[in-house]
Amino acid sequence: MxxxxxxIATALLVALVLPVSxxxxxxxxxxxxxxxxxxxxxxxxxxxxxxxxxxxxxxxxVARDGEGRIWYRVVLPRAQQTVRxxxxxxxxxxxxxxxxxxxxxxxxxxxxxQGRDGDDFSTVEVPPQALRxxxxxxxxxxxxxxxxxxxxxxxxxxxxxxLREDAGIFRPAKDAAFLTRVHxxxxxxxxERPKRMRLLSGVVHVGDAPREVEWxxxxxxxxxxxxxxGTHRATWRYxxxxxxxxxxxxxxID
Numbered sequence: 001m002x003x004x005x006x007x008i009a010t011a012l013l014v015a016l017v018l019p020v021s022x023x024x025x026x027x028x029x030x031x032x033x034x035x036x037x038x039x040x041x042x043x044x045x046x047x048x049x050x051x052x053x054x055x056x057x058x059x060x061x062v063a064r065d066g067e068g069r070i071w072y073r074v075v076l077p078r079a080q081q082t083v084r085x086x087x088x089x090x091x092x093x094x095x096x097x098x099x100x101x102x103x104x105x106x107x108x109x110x111x112x113x114q115g116r117d118g119d120d121f122s123t124v125e126v127p128p129q130a131l132r133x134x135x136x137x138x139x140x141x142x143x144x145x146x147x148x149x150x151x152x153x154x155x156x157x158x159x160x161x162x163l164r165e166d167a168g169i170f171r172p173a174k175d176a177a178f179l180t181r182v183h184x185x186x187x188x189x190x191x192e193r194p195k196r197m198r199l200l201s202g203v204v205h206v207g208d209a210p211r212e213v214e215w216x217x218x219x220x221x222x223x224x225x226x227x228x229x230g231t232h233r234a235t236w237r238y239x240x241x242x243x244x245x246x247x248x249x250x251x252x253i254d
Contacts, residue, residue: 026059028172029057029058029174030059030074030170031168031183032052032055032167033168034053035050035052036163036167037051038162040159040160041162043069044071045162046162051076051161051167057176060160061160071165072170074163075158075160076159077176080158080159081156081158083157084153084154085107087106087124087151088138096128102127104123104124104125105131105153106121106122107123107124126151126155130155132151133151134149136149137149169200171200171202183196195212205253213236217236217238218238220243222237223236223237231247241254
């Protein structure tokens with residue numbers, strides 16, 4: 001299966017089987033270390049928005065500019081914008097429930113893009129109440145029994161803008177609420193700045209306390225505890241990391 005066809009199939013699976021909320025579309029969060037500009041349309045392009053330092057922002061996309069620098073598309077809280085568009089949905093009209101989960105709208109029928117150099121499709125999550133069916137449907141040529149239905153939409157959502165990577169610390173799979181809470185707690189407990197930056201970056205060291213590990217990595221997926229003589233041993237497991245404590249101090253990280 002080609003990479004394009006695999007991507008289409010994955011997107012279709014999400015659209016048909018795994019509808020998600022608009023809040024769940026983020027890929028991570030960025031904690032800003034300095035004030036700077038963010039651009040509305042694309043990296044270094046469009047209306048400039050001012051972003052202040054020490055703000056946690058949800059990240060919904062990532063891209064590189066012509067010089068190879070990484071940019072993050074962030075959500076600007078409390079800044080609303082009207083978004084209009086049109087596209088195609090793979091759900092049957094009767095399956096689009098008012099007040100239900102957002103619907104994945106493809107900006108173009110993706111199978112029609114195969115073979116076009118440099119062309120691609122994108123998707124957007126739209127609340128059902130914002131969708132309007134246009135009365136045009138097409139049977140899929142590549143994904144039986146998918147039938148595409150043309151829609152238009154108008155919705156309100158928080159404004160997004162592109163921010164360069166050196167503006168702050170990016171944490172994949174975390175959200176702005178997590179980074180905001182962690183920063184507030186560490187600041188309230190007068191944690192020194194170098195340690196705050198390390199923990200916000202998700203870096204754990206031998207000698208850290210459980211509280212510090214949780215600030216860095218969040219709640220573990222699984223924990224075990226045992227007493228070995230006079231030593232209390234606890235193991236915290238994360239998706240790609242294991243942290244072992246002895247008497248409430250990090251002893252091993254692997």
